[in-house]
Structures are given as C-alpha cells and as structure tokens.
Amino acid sequence: MSSTSKKSLVVLLILLFVLSACSSNNATPDPGQVLTQAAQLASEGSTLTAIAQPATATDSPTSTSTPTLEPVPSATSEIIPTNALTEPIVDPNQTPVATQESIATQPAPTSVPVGNFSPDCYVAGFTYDGPPWDYTHFHGTVSFVKEWRLQNIGTCSWTSDVYLIHFATTIIENEKEVRDSNETFGQDTEIVVITDPIPPGGYLDLAIEFTAPPTGNDTYKVYFKLYGPGGVIDIGGGSIWFILDITPP
Template identity: 30%
Template sequence: MKKMTIGFSIILVMTILLSACNLPRGTTTPTSDANYVFTAAALTVQAKINENTPIPALPTMIPPEIETLEIPPTNVAPTDTPIPTLAPTATPTSLPCDLAKFIDDVTVPDDTSYTPGATFTKTWRIKNEGSCTWTTSYSLVFDSGTSMGGPASKALSGNVAPGQTVDISVDLKAPDTASTYKGNWKLRNGSGVIFGIGTENKAFWVQIKVNVPTPQLFAVTSASFTINPSSYNGTCPTEITLSGKIRVSRAGDVIYTFRREDGYVSSPITISFSDGSEKNLSDFKMSMGSGPGYSWTGKIWLRIDEPNHQDFGATSFSITCP
C-alpha cells in the first residue's frame, strides 16, 4: 500500500509538469521558472513520503560518570572558638506583700535548760523578704504550744523595709514542772493577717527544758572553835571561854553542844542560817574546877546534833587548882 501511494504521487507530479509545458505562453512575464516548479514538486513528493515514514528514535545520551576526587585529610589542630554566652533574661516575679525568713536564734538556742520559774528573754533574727514594709502596726503574736507567760501579741518597735533584718524579742518565764516546752510564734500585719516563715507561713519557736534540781542536803560543812585560856592553873572554880564558827550548805537551823571527855555536855544551842554561809558563834562560858586540889587534862569538842550528828575541833585542855 505504501508503494502504491508513492507511485501515485510520482505520476501526479509528472502530469502537472507536462501540463505546465503545454500551456499557451502569454505576453506577460511568468512569476516562476521551470526550476521553481521542479523544486515545489520535489518538496511535495518528499512530504508525502515523510507522512508515512516513521521517525527513527534518537539514541539516549548517557551522561558520563564524574569521578569523585578524594582529598586526603590534613592534620589541622582544632581551634577553640568561644561561644558567646547570652546573659539570662530576668523574668519578673511578683513577691508577696508579707514574707518572712528566719535567720538565727540570737538568744536561747533550742533545749536551753532553766530551773522552774526562771525568767528569760527570747530573741529571733527575722528578715523581711516581702514587698511591703513592716511598720509598728505589725506585731509578734503567739501561735500555739506553751506561751511561757508571754503576751498574746507585741508590736514591732520600728519599721523594717524589704530586704532588712530585725531582732524581735519577748520576755518569757519557765513553767514550774520539769519537762520540755515549745512555744510557736508568728507575725501579724496591720490588717490583722497572720503570716510566718516562707510561703508556707511556718511558725518560728522557742524550745526550753525545765529541770528541777535535786535538793541539796542541809548540812554543816565545817565547824571550829578556840579555848581561852588554852590551859589554866589557879583558883578554882573558874570559867573558860569557847569561841567558834559554823558553815552550812543552805538555809536551815543548826543545833550544837560543847562536850568534854569527863562526860560534860552543855545545853543545846540553836543558830539559824538564811542561806549557805558561815556564822560566828556566841561566846560560850564553861565552868571548870570544883575547888582546891582539882586537876584535869582532856579534850573538849564541838558536837553538831542537827543536822549532821558529827563532832568537830576536839582540843586538848588542862586545869590545875592548887
């Protein structure tokens, strides 16, 4: 079929050419010569051929492989490049109006010992960490525990600006019974709002121990005396003078007597003490010798009848009555 089409096209072109040659010539100048006609005919035939001739596929171009060059590593010492430090951006926070921080126990550390009824002053050091100034309308207030004779509240003595510290004191008294006692305290602002330490409003406290001392026994701790004269030779009967002193451990009454080896015992004598101290005894006159021809040598001493039941200061004495 393809060959027939080509043949037909050739015949058609030849017919046109022959007809052109046999046409009558005019007087006017032709617009084209025989070469033009042959060229047009050739182009027409070529177009017909091309209509039914498949276009061969062009070969696909494969891009050349690019060889990768490996660059050998070089030993270059790393350099420390300082990284700029960005200053932290302050984030504004809202401080509470009333906020306290405990700093120190200025006086009376925890578990300080006191005797029953002893008075003392407790002082805390507190810092104002809030945004409001503590004025004299602010107070120390008892919160819980044992008040130990303290007031229900006590006004601050001056203003405390934010960031400042203040020493807050209160006078207290130890209870009468032996035990451990703790009293909790807080602060109160001018509007009556109570606050404590930190955002949790914890109390600050005083804690003591009350110890009842073991009673000291009442006793004579020392006693002494002298005899005047230290010996006697003369007319009898006569008197000798005994002078002495007694020291005791605490307040109380002492009963004493003077005694001799011959069995003599004076009447009991009482002396009172208001505290643990020493006192001089009143001079005691002791009769000696029954008459002419009396002679005696022996010891004289001071006897504590109460409270010790003890002898003190045995001293030798001699008397002769011509």
C-alpha cells in the first residue's frame, strides 16, 4: 500500500470514531482519549500495511574485486647490434670509392717529380774549373773569359731551355763572405749557354765573358746556377762560382 493510501485510511478511521462518539449520548468526547485512540488506529494501520506489503527482493551484493589478469607473455624482442644501425648498406653493383683514410695510408712515391719532370731528368755533374783561377787580380773595366765544364748526368737532354743564371755576389774579407753585392760583372741575370742539344752523358763547355766593375776595390765571389724546365738543376750538390780581386783601373 502506498503512503498516500495509508494516510487516507487513518484519516477515515479518525472521522468514523469522531462521528460514533458524537452519536453516543451526545456526550463531548475527551480530546486526550480521542488522540490516544487515533494514535492506536494509526499504529494498527501501519502494522497492517507493513504485513500486507510484500518483501522487496534485495539485490545480491556485487563483488567489487577485479579479477587479476594473467600477463600474456610477449615474443622476445630481437636485440639489434649497435653497428647494425650505423653500418651502411653496400650495393653490390656500386663501384667502391676510396676513402680519405685509405688514400692517407698509401705509400708515398719514392721520387717526387719537379714540375712535370722526375728528379733524375735534369742533373748536372761538375768536371772542370778553368781560368781565370780563384783570387786572380783584375783592374776595373777589364774583360775576361771564365771557363767551366759540366756533364749531363740526368736522363733528359739539355736544349736551349737550359741556361745559366746569376745567383748571388758577395764581398770577401779575410777569406770570409761579409756582405752582399749587386755586381754581375757585366752579364745579364740569365745567360744563354746552349745552342746544340746535349744528350745524357754529354758535356757542356762554358766560356763566358765578364767585365770587372769599374769602381771595384774588393774581392768578389760570384755564384751561378744552371736552370731548366723543371727548375734549378743541381750541379754536383751546389753552384759554380769564381773569386777575383778587383782594384780600380
């Protein structure tokens, strides 16, 4: 029975009780007795309602525990080596390119060419030093011819592109070179000395005319070098020269 029906039944019982009281000898009922009886009726109505009301089915308690899931074993991951990630894939059809490291480790050639020529191409040997002899005395403005003989001991022929160059001039005092001089003894810096080719093993006879400086009053040492297409040609390990004492005219 609903709550509204219960309330209506109680009210109805109270009204019936009041009416029945009024009809009995017309006596005025005791208010306290009326309230007591009404309360008893209301209590009996509640008891009847409670007995008549069917029991409500109680839901079974739901378990709040969550079943533990068994871990599913995963496949073992393959371990990839570190070098496998950085090592380049080599195409078998690709032509390999030399690296800088492989170039650096190659042995150096035994001989380094000078220009486009090997060191053995242009080499000269010194064979003769002719007059005038060292420390010969000349007055200024006097001309003379200095002689040398050289041999071609290289593997290349000497042609007109091989010539003599004035390398340096120094002043000698007490048999020591003490200072430089610009004196060239009347010659150009480059002196042509070959007219016909000189093959390997051949000789070059030099006879070069010089002129003593007009204002000289010193002992001069004058150096010359042979020069060719590959640069300076070694002459027995150095240069050729002459030493002369020059005094004023």
